[in-house]
Amino acid sequence: MSGLRVLKPGPQSILQDAGRRGWQHLGVSPAGPLDGHAAAWANRLLDNPWGTPLLEMALGGVELLAEVDTWFALCGAQVSLSVDAQPQPLSTRLPLRKDQRLNVGFARSGQYAYLAVAGGFVATPVLGSVSVQLREGIGRALQAGDDLACRPASFNHVASVPWPYLPDYRRTPLLRVITGGDAVSFSEDQVQGFFAQLWQLSPQTDRMGARLLGEPLTPPARQWSLGVTRGAIQVPPDGQPIILQADHQAMGGYPLLGWLHPLDQSRLAQCPAHHPLRFTAVSISDAQAELREFYRFFRRI
């Protein structure tokens, strides 16, 4: 099947869908997009169902040649976007005709841009998902000459993400945390210290975990390893917290201070190295109510 021919693959461009569910008991990571919010909007603009395969581009730098007439949308990191050298708006559903060149520049703010096409990219699933998981050797990053298969499609008019839903990635985010896990085993001043200080995102951050740099915390003793979730805030012996991201391992043994609000994981993922971060507490019921509303909006198609 033809689709989009890869002329420039970018530093790390990988296919993602809603993630690989149901295999964590065998140690297989769920993966999925780092910024689920931008990915959800990109698919929504094209009337694609939740979790339709799209392309996650780290830092942009991608050039593609259309082999079919289709429509696309680019959401997430602020990059320059052009079709045949004509600048185009982000977060907007746009036509792309056969033989046109789609060029994605490097990110000015944010880290990950999401390219969705009408109907989604077609790829062979592994354990029920096309999500690439580089650490586990599932799939690989795009290379020049690859073909991203997709079907022809058309729409009658353009559509954009309403501006209030577009985050400004340059600001210092206030990330919401559900405290819990082993939080009661931390001394109270340690928990307060976590919320009071301005943290920095470590350059060692990757798809597996966002590492924080700051005044180290004193964690309690290590636990018997147990299943962990995305957003879990682990505190290893060096006292610098790690927030688990999309490619997280299925099990972990470090004490947990709590979990990042699922809807703030996207915002965290868009921060560059050394970006300042602040945290504030949120109740689990508020977080769940908001997340339910988000799912109802994006998963109803």
Added chain:
Amino acid sequence: MIRLEPAGAEALLLVLAQQPDAQLPLRIAVLAERIRGEMGELLTDLVPGWTSLLLHYDLLRTNHHELAERLTPLLEGWLSEPSVAHGGRLHEIPILYSGEDLDEVARLCRLSPGQVIELHAAIEYRVGAIGFAPGFAYLGELDPRLALPRRATPRTAVPAGSLAIAERQTAIYPQCSPGGWHLIGRCPWRLFDLERTPPSPLVLADRVRFRPIDERDFIAEGGLL
């Protein structure tokens, strides 16, 4: 006795015991299967830990309170059951005992390499947990005479199929990965294969015996020397 705790906005953690014991993996496997049967459609993943079971759930289909209510009778029944000594599939895995660290392990344990092999192959192990990497099964319990702390400096790349020991555990590295355990042998089989469903033959609470083989059998079983 059993604690039910939220684990973030979309998961519920069952803390089933204070300490792991020899029976617990099998009992957790039984519980996980039962929960999967009763309410699997509400869950996206069930992840057994050493003393726990984590239930990832779909927030549009259920919530913590509903799950807790449905789990309570199930957990009461599970708690009152006598523990079962048997169960779990038995796997006999061929091993070429020629690991890089075999001689050093023998020296540290004050045994001959032959005795290390004999002690290691004498025991029927049980999968106590799966994690660290896809298909990485922690097998217990290793003979105390072979118990060694992890290597001071982990290797950056342990070859796929390496049989290793550390503390009271043994395991086969399914893929090439970093690792700090002592390498005492090699398995000719692929223990994690994405072309197969399920990708890994070992599941929680399965039983494992190791069968020593020579180089010729190793090649015949598909191994590459």
